[in-house]
Amino acid sequence: AQRVTQVQPTGSSQWGEEVTLDCSYETSEYFYRIFWYRQLFSGEMVFLIYQPSFDTQNQRSGRYSVVFQKSFKSISLVISASQPEDSGTYFCALSAPTGGNNKLTFGQGTVLSVIP
Amino acid sequence: DMKVTQMPRYLIKRMGENVLLECGQDMSHETMYWYRQDPGLGLQLIYISYDVDSNSEGDIPKGYRVSRKKREHFSLILDSAKTNQTSVYFCASSFGGGSDYTFGSGTRLLVI
Numbered sequence: 077a078q079r080v081t082q083v084q085p086t087g088s089s090q091w092g093e094e095v096t097l098d099c100s101y102e103t104s105e106y107f108y109r110i111f112w113y114r115q116l117f118s119g120e121m122v123f124l125i126y127q128p129s130f131d132t133q134n135q136r137s138g139r140y141s142v143v144f145q146k147s148f149k150s151i152s153l154v155i156s157a158s159q160p161e162d163s164g165t166y167f168c169a170l171s172a173p174t175g176g177n178n179k180l181t182f183g184q185g186t187v188l189s190v191i192p
Numbered sequence: 193d194m195k196v197t198q199m200p201r202y203l204i205k206r207m208g209e210n211v212l213l214e215c216g217q218d219m220s221h222e223t224m225y226w227y228r229q230d231p232g233l234g235l236q237l238i239y240i241s242y243d244v245d246s247n248s249e250g251d252i253p254k255g256y257r258v259s260r261k262k263r264e265h266f267s268l269i270l271d272s273a274k275t276n277q278t279s280v281y282f283c284a285s286s287f288g289g290g291s292d293y294t295f296g297s298g299t300r301l302l303v304i
Contacts, residue, residue: 085232111293119280121295167234171293178223178286179250180293182234 078103080170082183089190095155097186099168102149108172111180112140112153115165124166127151158190194219198283198296205303211270213299215283221294223286224266225250226258228279229298235282241266273303 079102089095101110112124125137127144134142143152155162165187169180199214215224222243227235227250237250239258247258255277259267266285270277283296 080234113295119298119300121282121284123293169235177240177248179225179237179240180235180284182227182236184232184234 078105078170078172078181080168080181080183082166082168082186084186085184086187086189088188089158091159091190091192093158095158095162095188095190096143097153097155097166097168097188098150099152099183100148100150101168101170101181101183103170103172105172105174108170110142110144110151111169111171112142113167113169114162115167115185117164121167124153160190160192162190163188194294196283196285196294196296198281198299201297201299203299203301205273205301207275207303208272211273211277211301211303213268213270213281213283213301215266215268215296217264217266217285217294219285219287219294220263221285221287222263224260225284225286226256226266226268227282227284228252229282230279238268238281273301275303277301278303 081100108129111126114122125140127135127142139156141154165185167185168183196217224241226238229235236252238256241247241260257269281299286293
């Protein structure tokens with residue numbers, strides 16, 4: 077069974093601060109990917125970054141990076157120099173293909189507010 | 193512009209009515225998905241489709257069925273809608289191995 081847990085229902089930061097959002101997951105698969113999405117207030121899901129399990133290097137994309145702790149089945153999203161436009165709901169999602177099923181299993185989400 | 197399009201964006205139905213949610217994609221993705229999103233629960237998978245007429249139940253398929261007669265089109269059907277099916281429904285697609293998922297903008301369904 078696959079499970080994703082985001083224990084922070086909400087978070088906040090001041091403009092310009094670094095923000096860290098946490099996620100833990102469960103899977104018995106060896107190969108998997110962890111995705112981070114931001115949901116805009118309109119409902120649109122925006123892809124941010126993903127980490128493949130076989131890559132020991134933390135992925136980075138612009139102001140987004142992850143801290144991947146594979147042995148703890150934990151991954152954090154780090155947003156540098158946060159801006160008010162970063163406000164929204166952040167979802168961690170796991171893709172661990174089992175029998176060809178590429179479904180994403182989502183966490184509950186963290187609502188982030190960046191205060192100007 | 194590569195995208196997933198959902199219609200309609202908003203829908204109000206009475207309990208017992210049939211509901212059809214439509215999803216289209218222009219990327220020739222093999223795999224398509226229907227999720228529902230409820231407050232505090234993230235997105236939950238209803239059905240997955242691997243290609244035309246190749247559909248499988250997701251985690252919460254009860255009360256739903258799907259149809260995929262063309263690769264670019266995937267429909268979600270609620271026969272005799274219930275009030276607990278009030279939710280936001282998202283369609284998504286991915287190419288094969290699933291490293292590239294594209295989501296639609298969602299359909300907000302209210303069943304009264």
